[in-house]
Amino acid sequence: MNTTNQHDKKLRIGVIGTGAIGVDHIRRCTHTLSGAEIVAVSDVNIDNAKKAVTPHNPNAKAYESGHDVINAENVDAVMVTSWGPTHAEYVLSAIKAGKFVFCEKPLATTIEDCDKIIQAEQAHGSRLVQVGFMRPYDKDYRALRKMIVDGAIGTPLMVHAAHRNQNVGENYVTSMAIFDTLIHELDVLRWLLDDDYISAQVIFPRQTSHTHAKLRDPQIVLLETKSGVRIDVEVFVNCQYGYDIQCSVVGEKGIVSLPDPAAVALRSDAKLCTPILTDWKERFIDAYDIEIQEFIDGCKTGKIKGPSSWNGYVAAVAAEACVKAQETQAIEAISIPERPAMYK
Ligand SMILES: NC(=O)C1=CN([C@@H]2O[C@H](COP(=O)(O)OP(=O)(O)OC[C@H]3O[C@@H](n4cnc5c(N)ncnc54)[C@H](O)[C@@H]3O)[C@@H](O)[C@H]2O)C=CC1
Numbered sequence: 001m002n003t004t005n006q007h008d009k010k011l012r013i014g015v016i017g018t019g020a021i022g023v024d025h026i027r028r029c030t031h032t033l034s035g036a037e038i039v040a041v042s043d044v045n046i047d048n049a050k051k052a053v054t055p056h057n058p059n060a061k062a063y064e065s066g067h068d069v070i071n072a073e074n075v076d077a078v079m080v081t082s083w084g085p086t087h088a089e090y091v092l093s094a095i096k097a098g099k100f101v102f103c104e105k106p107l108a109t110t111i112e113d114c115d116k117i118i119q120a121e122q123a124h125g126s127r128l129v130q131v132g133f134m135r136p137y138d139k140d141y142r143a144l145r146k147m148i149v150d151g152a153i154g155t156p157l158m159v160h161a162a163h164r165n166q167n168v169g170e171n172y173v174t175s176m177a178i179f180d181t182l183i184h185e186l187d188v189l190r191w192l193l194d195d196d197y198i199s200a201q202v203i204f205p206r207q208t209s210h211t212h213a214k215l216r217d218p219q220i221v222l223l224e225t226k227s228g229v230r231i232d233v234e235v236f237v238n239c240q241y242g243y244d245i246q247c248s249v250v251g252e253k254g255i256v257s258l259p260d261p262a263a264v265a266l267r268s269d270a271k272l273c274t275p276i277l278t279d280w281k282e283r284f285i286d287a288y289d290i291e292i293q294e295f296i297d298g299c300k301t302g303k304i305k306g307p308s309s310w311n312g313y314v315a316a317v318a319a320e321a322c323v324k325a326q327e328t329q330a331i332e333a334i335s336i337p338e339r340p341a342m343y344k
């Protein structure tokens, strides 16, 4: 897609992986956002792909293979919303085809694959990739960061965070608590603190009875940053009560914390209660809208501004150290190389 006078033409998007978030992103591109239409979908489960073609996106065609979507002449940009281990092959294929690509987190599940992507993108000569780290688009995280930047708490010293899911399936295993779940904190906390990590440690409290043999749950991840900030993140993916994301930054002269999502308070039967969300779709619905509108707009101008392949790479470097720390229970070093010019 050339970028001249593209503001009036709709960006033609192909989606690879029409499961939970793939369908949610198709919905937002079709009904909520402006400037895009879905013209191609694929899924290894072709029935999932066919179900994603609805009267609302009549121009969409269901393909057997994600690579057919990438190489379809009428596809300007690709959204990769398949399982994490499959992302790299599609992102690399999109880069090879010279097509813009929004890749849901994680960019890839190994440092090696993330490195292949940043090498390929640098060889292409300009950014094509945006990674689905949506938390920096969340209004509450942005307000948190502004308070820190404005000096409201003085120098940050510690971060206490929790990433709680109501429950996960049997396919969700111990390392996914890092690469699928904690990967959000690994990205957003670097942005929040304008800092980088130097070490990770993982400890396992008493385990919940609501987990399964291949998932240690909950976990507590301890991180240290270059400036000495100490971070603890509770990752509890079978907490039962809801979808609960917490983050408090403790500074020299104060504490700033994420608010609980606004909700109506009910007083009845001598109780005061407010509902707790149960799903990421609701908690970050606005952030997803903003990040993907930015991707659509970036494809049209030729300037992708959202989280880059470098964000994905650094998150993978930290994540691999955390997965090693799960196994060793020791403090594992995190060494992040110099950021290449393209990503500055
Ligand atoms: N940013 C966020 O907050 C969220 C991000 N995600 C990410 O999105 C991705 C998908 O997650 P979910 O939608 O929850 O999973 P899901 O299991 O609901 O959907 C994934 C779909 O991809 C398909 N698929 C798997 N391998 C494929 C391949 N090689 N080619 C084409 N299709 C393939 C599956 O058949 C399935 O329909 C994951 O990488 C996950 O980390 C998921 C939820 C929230």
Ligand SMILES: O=C1[C@@H](O)[C@H](O)[C@@H](O)[C@H](O)[C@H]1O
Residues within 6 Å of the ligand: 165, 180, 181, 184, 237, 280
């Ligand atoms: O990215 C997401 C899921 O893939 C992941 O499984 C959840 O733990 C996260 O809360 C959600 O934002």
